[in-house]
Amino acid sequence: MALSWPTLVILVQVFIVQVQLYEIPEGHNHFIKSLNRKLLRKTLDVTQDANPSVYIGLRLSEDHNLEKEKEYHQRLKPFTLALSSSNLNVDSDDELKTGLVALHLMAQRASCEKTDALMQSKLIARLKNHLLKEKESIVLNGGPLTSYYQYSLGILALCVNDKFIDRHFINKLIVAEERDQFVLGGSISIDTEAMAGLALLCSKNSNNYPRYEVVHIKKAIRNIKEKILASQKADGQFGNIYSTPLAVQFFLALGGHSGKEASPKAMAALLEAMKLGKFSNPMMMSQLLPILHQKTYLDVAKMKCEEMTDSPQLVLSSIHTHDEAVEDGMIKVRLVVSGYHFNKVVEVPSHSSLLDVLETAQRQNSYFSYETKDSLHGPFLTTVNNVEGQWFLYKDKNVPLLEGVADYKPEDGEKIILSLSSFGSN
Numbered sequence: 001m002a003l004s005w006p007t008l009v010i011l012v013q014v015f016i017v018q019v020q021l022y023e024i025p026e027g028h029n030h031f032i033k034s035l036n037r038k039l040l041r042k043t044l045d046v047t048q049d050a051n052p053s054v055y056i057g058l059r060l061s062e063d064h065n066l067e068k069e070k071e072y073h074q075r076l077k078p079f080t081l082a083l084s085s086s087n088l089n090v091d092s093d094d095e096l097k098t099g100l101v102a103l104h105l106m107a108q109r110a111s112c113e114k115t116d117a118l119m120q121s122k123l124i125a126r127l128k129n130h131l132l133k134e135k136e137s138i139v140l141n142g143g144p145l146t147s148y149y150q151y152s153l154g155i156l157a158l159c160v161n162d163k164f165i166d167r168h169f170i171n172k173l174i175v176a177e178e179r180d181q182f183v184l185g186g187s188i189s190i191d192t193e194a195m196a197g198l199a200l201l202c203s204k205n206s207n208n209y210p211r212y213e214v215v216h217i218k219k220a221i222r223n224i225k226e227k228i229l230a231s232q233k234a235d236g237q238f239g240n241i242y243s244t245p246l247a248v249q250f251f252l253a254l255g256g257h258s259g260k261e262a263s264p265k266a267m268a269a270l271l272e273a274m275k276l277g278k279f280s281n282p283m284m285m286s287q288l289l290p291i292l293h294q295k296t297y298l299d300v301a302k303m304k305c306e307e308m309t310d311s312p313q314l315v316l317s318s319i320h321t322h323d324e325a326v327e328d329g330m331i332k333v334r335l336v337v338s339g340y341h342f343n344k345v346v347e348v349p350s351h352s353s354l355l356d357v358l359e360t361a362q363r364q365n366s367y368f369s370y371e372t373k374d375s376l377h378g379p380f381l382t383t384v385n386n387v388e389g390q391w392f393l394y395k396d397k398n399v400p401l402l403e404g405v406a407d408y409k410p411e412d413g414e415k416i417i418l419s420l421s422s423f424g425s426n
Ligand code: B12
Pocket: 098, 099, 100, 103, 146, 147, 149, 150, 184, 185, 189, 191, 192, 240, 241, 242, 243, 244, 246, 281, 284, 287, 375, 376, 377, 378, 379, 380, 381, 382, 390, 391, 392, 393, 394, 400, 401, 402, 403, 404, 405, 407, 425, 426
């Protein structure tokens, strides 16, 4: 069938719109390169454990420093090896590391290196075993042992590694979506919606499932799309600024005209946040970097390894400005432990983090103590005054903080509330 000129012109225009969706406006390239360099520089800090998400982020960029990436991959390997060789029959819930194993598996794939087949198969076996335990918990307790975020990450990692996933695992995601169970701390988690969306998109594209199953997968994807679109704020963010990168990954992977209206505003919000220095956490930077190059986690399955060698090389100059601001005087922060009668003003040097505030409070008050546990995002508050549980961080008027204890820098006169959650989490 011959196409008329007007039809051709329309088709070309449609194609251009599709390609340009979520594209960065001219003149912002230096911000992207600067974020890339910042993330690369984080990998040079040998006091921090290698983070598979950071590695994936760097690999999904268009710009590379292959030497530094290789060195970082070397640092990642012992962790991957340890995960692959540890006992498969993890009994304790605490030890279930679905998301971490998934990220290591994806990082391995993103490395373009010839993989150690034994390690690879053990890692896959471990991930499948974890997913099985998660699925059992969904059936028995109504939710996974870790979270739907990690469950989705697990499915995604197997999928980008071309591993078949039994449809019952996918069905659990579909049902959870139908029942609006991608909720954290009592409200919808756009990060989880997006990660589940990516896992379902990858599964749909794998052509591994019968038609009737694909119909259900497609419906769940459509619902996720609607929920994410409905979460867009006036300034363009989907959910909040830190869930926006994964939401955009979802729309990019969805392709076509999805999120066409929403995309310029979302990109503008992200660029603005980048300019304001809001993306300094390596984990957050690693989720953002791919979309700045029109990439998503699904692209891990089709890494263009040869092209990388010819790609422009990112050079790290030896001189760089430190992130830390210069201290100028002291500030006062009111620290409140909700429901535990702790309400004290703590004095710390300006530009201190909330972690510094907690540390000072602990030093000065025998009746305040706290503990954190390391995570890929940084220190996670686990215990306050010997009470272990899900602690949430708020500032005045119960506004939840959008950063963790190490990243958040309170202002003079601010009130910080530590509150134990009564919500379950999925
Ligand atoms: C699941 C989740 C939670 C769960 C974690 C428990 C569970 N059931 O899994 C709950 C609901 C408890 C939670 C709490 C918080 N979270 Co949260 N969380 C997530 C989510 C959706 C997935 C994390 C994950 O599994 N990663 C994958 C695994 C492999 O990585 P991991 O490091 O092993 O995962 C652990 C840590 O990430 C830790 N964790 C979860 N959230 C946070 C936040 C911070 C700052 C830190 C240091 C650790 C941490 O819990 C994970 C499970 O053990 C991410 C979304 C995202 N885009 O990354 C948000 C996310 C990381 N959380 C965020 C925030 C802000 C928080 C809170 C600070 C909110 C608050 N105001 O209190 C608190 C943490 C307070 C504290 N105690 O230190 C932000 C961080 C933004 C940033 N600038 O870094 C994200 C990106 C969500 C968002 N879009 O706002 N979170």
